[in-house]
Amino acid sequence: MMQERIYLDWNATTPLRREAREAMAAAWDVVGNPSSIHAEGRRARGLVEDARAAVATAVGGEPRNVVFTSGGTEANALALTPGVHGKSHQAIDRLVVSSIEHASVLAGGQFTPDLIARLPVHRSGLVDLDALRTMLAGGPPTLVSVMLANNETGAIQPVAEVADLVHEAGGLLHVDAVQALGKISFDIIKLNADFLSVSAHKIGGPKGTGALILASNQIGPSALIRGGGQERGRRAGTENVPAIAGFGAAVKAAVAAGNDDMASVETLRNRLEEGLRQTRGSVIFSQDVLRLPNTTLFGVAGLKAETAVVGFDLEGVAVSSGSACSSGKVQPSHVLEAMGYGSDMTKSAIRFSLGWETKDADVDRAIKAWRKLSSALLRRDETVLERF
Known part of the structure; x- marks a missing residue:
């Protein structure tokens, strides 16, 4: 045998978690477009907003600052867009990524290769904070991307310390939290991150959906996909209601467990x-x-x-x-x-x-x-x- x-x-x-499967099956029978104002549309919108609130709660953010995407890779690419205004109110056009990031971050999003620098790590797998301090000194405001937990080693990075250095230099911090969600507790505000990426299929949700969470609605990247007003103009295209509903159910189950x-x-x-x-x-x-x-x-x-x-x-x-x-x-x-x-x-x-x-x-x-x-x-x- x-x-x-x-x-x-x-x-x-x-x-796929049972809760996600059931939520998706129910959502397949919801006919409305979530952008429509009639009853059917409002019902679809309700499913999306319920999931948005669940994702926000899981990471200590606000629902209005959750942007649904096609997954963690798109969420990372959305975050890494030049021209975003930091706390110094200067446009940020330089990117620093740690050398152990996921390929979707190492690719640099919309930054050209000449504007991307790689932050070294120690033998332990943790980022070199002294090197980061040197890289940030004297230069223009910088967008820095450091993952919360590495997808290969599992090493958890000192993100709060990274955030202090980045913000002191007038920059912004993006954190890829795809592997951390559902495995360790974290809070976007306590981490002091400006953007946070997560993915549904790492926590028992469906493949093909994720989210970028913003710490504030005053700071945000430029939309990669334009042509509609969905997601508060941050990501055009009709929302994938069944997948998003499954994401919301999965994150609720993960938080409860x-x-x-x-x-x-x-x-x-x-x-x-x-x-x-x-x-x-x-x-x-x-x-x-x-x-x-x-x-x-x-x-x-x-x-x-x-x-x-x-x-x-x-x-x-x-x-x-x-x-x-x-x-x-x-x-x-x-x-x-x-x-x-x-x-x-x-x-x-x-x-x-x-x-x-x-x-x-x-x-x-x-x-x-x-x-x-x-x-x-x-x-x-x-x-x-x-x-x-």
Whole structure:
């Protein structure tokens, strides 16, 4: 009898929550356009606004400052637009992004490459605050983008300290919080961020919807998609009502489960790491700093991540080699390269990410699979996979 597959790639995407599925099914029967003023339109508008309030509550923002997008990537691109006016009232036309950001931030949005600088990080995976201070000194006001939690290592960044430096220099701060939502508690005001990006499918909502949250309606980026008055003129196009309704239901469920879910997940994650550490030469990246409770980035020098991921898959365990946004290609980790690791480690990294449905038995299966794979793979005998 074939064993049930084990899913340990929750940072890539999550299963659809029951609450989100039910909210979407109900929304499919709502015929109105949310911009219409008749009863049908008002009903659709009500679903959108209920979800907007739920997202705002989850991050400590105001509903009027939530802009729905097609996902985290669009939310990031919307935030990274030149010409936005900062607290100094000067137009900001320079961008600094940390070197471990998601590809959608590293791309720089609408900034041209000559206006983008990369902020280095320490070996721990945390941003270099002294380097940021130097980069901000004496220059024009700058938009800075630093993620709250890294999608590969799980390292949680000192965003509030970054915000102090950025605002002292008259700039603005964008925070990609896609991986943090539903895993740790945070508040856009306490973080002192100006813009915050989130995504539905990382918390049990549908793929294809996300949001950019603004700290104030007085400061905001220019619309990327124009031609309609939707989202207070910040993002044109008829809203995807079923997906947004599912997003709202998912974020409510994630907030309600909160710390209880993640405390259990962290216990499982720690037990998984104990098993992985039994391999000589193994490294758990960013293990000495605060991390997401569900995330482990693991490597052994000389291990080929692509071969290991395939090996785990053949054993019925879904893991990844890092970010899921590289068209199915396994590439060296740019995050580990930025942290100062050589190719022997950047090509070896395997990411395990757990979620609210992960069980003790899943962790046991993953450890067992690794023990079966490791000795053969670390001999660099790729033909061993043919025997699994």
